[in-house]
Amino acid sequence: MSTLITNIAELMTQGLDHRVLKNAAVVVEGERIAWLGAAAGAPAADEVVDAGGRAVLPGWVDSHTHLIFAGDRSAEFEARMAGESYSAGGIAVTTGATRNASDFELTRLAMGRVAEAVAQGTTYLETKTGYGLDVENEARSARIASSVVDEVTYLGAHLVPAGRDAEEYTDLVCGPMLSAVRPYVRWADVFCERGAFTEDQSRRVLQACRQAGLGLRVHGNQLGEGPGVQLAVEFGAASVDHVNYVSGADVEALAGSWAGWDPGSGGKRGTVATCLPACDLSTRQPLAPGRELLDAGAQLALASNCNPGTSYTSSMAFCVTTAVLQMRLSVHEAVRAATYGGALALGRDTGNDADGERAVGSIAVGHRADLHVLNAPSATHLAYRPGIPLTHAVWRAGVRAR
Numbered sequence: 291m292s293t294l295i296t297n298i299a300e301l302m303t304q305g306l307d308h309r310v311l312k313n314a315a316v317v318v319e320g321e322r323i324a325w326l327g328a329a330a331g332a333p334a335a336d337e338v339v340d341a342g343g344r345a346v347l348p349g350w351v352d353s354h355t356h357l358i359f360a361g362d363r364s365a366e367f368e369a370r371m372a373g374e375s376y377s378a379g380g381i382a383v384t385t386g387a388t389r390n391a392s393d394f395e396l397t398r399l400a401m402g403r404v405a406e407a408v409a410q411g412t413t414y415l416e417t418k419t420g421y422g423l424d425v426e427n428e429a430r431s432a433r434i435a436s437s438v439v440d441e442v443t444y445l446g447a448h449l450v451p452a453g454r455d456a457e458e459y460t461d462l463v464c465g466p467m468l469s470a471v472r473p474y475v476r477w478a479d480v481f482c483e484r485g486a487f488t489e490d491q492s493r494r495v496l497q498a499c500r501q502a503g504l505g506l507r508v509h510g511n512q513l514g515e516g517p518g519v520q521l522a523v524e525f526g527a528a529s530v531d532h533v534n535y536v537s538g539a540d541v542e543a544l545a546g547s548w549a550g551w552d553p554g555s556g557g558k559r560g561t562v563a564t565c566l567p568a569c570d571l572s573t574r575q576p577l578a579p580g581r582e583l584l585d586a587g588a589q590l591a592l593a594s595n596c597n598p599g600t601s602y603t604s605s606m607a608f609c610v611t612t613a614v615l616q617m618r619l620s621v622h623e624a625v626r627a628a629t630y631g632g633a634l635a636l637g638r639d640t641g642n643d644a645d646g647e648r649a650v651g652s653i654a655v656g657h658r659a660d661l662h663v664l665n666a667p668s669a670t671h672l673a674y675r676p677g678i679p680l681t682h683a684v685w686r687a688g689v690r691a692r
């Protein structure tokens with residue numbers, strides 16, 4: 291079964307072979323892109339869809355979310371808007387509600403959040419554990435996550451539960467908890483921040499998880515300068531997320547981590563700086579220095595950080611708009627960070643045909659057919675018309691999802 295999507299006013303491919311094609315068309319065959327080019331030269335297909343002069347982008351790749359939770363923290367949000375400052379401790383409120391929810395309820399809630407994201411153009415999603423914080427509930431969260439999203443990250447090291455000794459809890463995270471979640475996860479993460487995990491504890495978590503064969507990521511430099519960025523680069527983590535407070539040396543380390551990277555032939559990969567602008571606005575933190583990071587040569591991703599405490603939105607369009615209007619990225623740079631940048635952060639910018647794994651986050655022949663049709667003639671409208679829901683149609687792995 292092949293589908294020709296034609297009459298595309300602007301096709302933004304992103305990825306290595308980035309192009310902006312006018313009057314373009316794309317052919318989807320099964321779950322992959324089979325052809326793209328000028329509409330006038332498009333091959334025949336089983337089915338034709340007229341894009342009606344709209345813009346087409348890769349589907350959003352949301353590389354940082356926390357969707358496995360129950361409960362509500364709007365009161366905490368209200369207090370913060372009234373002037374209280376954010377601290378990491380609010381996580382405990384969600385942990386209580388999550389532990390009390392049934393498997394059915396947690397799955398239903400997570401599926402609803404995924405559906406909400408897909409309806410807004412997100413076609414590839416990562417999510418984390420981290421509201422279980424004991425062996426049984428972390429394993430349960432990981433199992434449920436693996437049934438509803440594309441990539442699962444183990445974040446047992448989200449917060450030391452109240453009344454627990456931090457060193458003993460870190461042992462648990464590195465030992466029995468890791469073994470219990472291992473079948474369900476591909477990544478591990480640690481919240482390296484004042485009030486969460488120290489540099490030494492973070493190091494232990496990263497070492498144990500690397501030994502278990504997991505890819506690494508770090509929550510770092512959100513609330514102040516700290517060791518998170520340097521630790522992430524030292525461990526070759528795929529991403530360090532938040533990066534609001536970075537030193538000149540941090541920026542240099544992030545940019546330098548990509549030196550010698552040859553995307554064509556694999557080679558050593560660096561650490562993506564993942565900015566979470568919706569979270570920064572919701573915690574009234576200064577926005578991450580995305581412009582400075584890009585100018586220095588770092589690889590940037592934009593993600594929603596959808597979570598009940600600090601960023602209860604899955605709108606990648608909102609993140610892109612904010613990145614353009616407030617972080618001084620161009621529309622192309624912001625869209626790239628929210629598609630190809632996310633794929634880089636998840637190691638899915640290239641496919642592996644042997645595993646049947648297809649690249650996501652860019653539109654190229656052979657890549658997964660994840661397409662986002664905007665109800666606008668160009669991607670510029672994402673920032674030009676802030677707040678307007680512009681998602682017209684979505685294909686996820688070749689299947690019409692909206």
Ligand SMILES: [Zn+2]
Binds near residue numbers: 354509595597
């Ligand atoms: Zn997070």
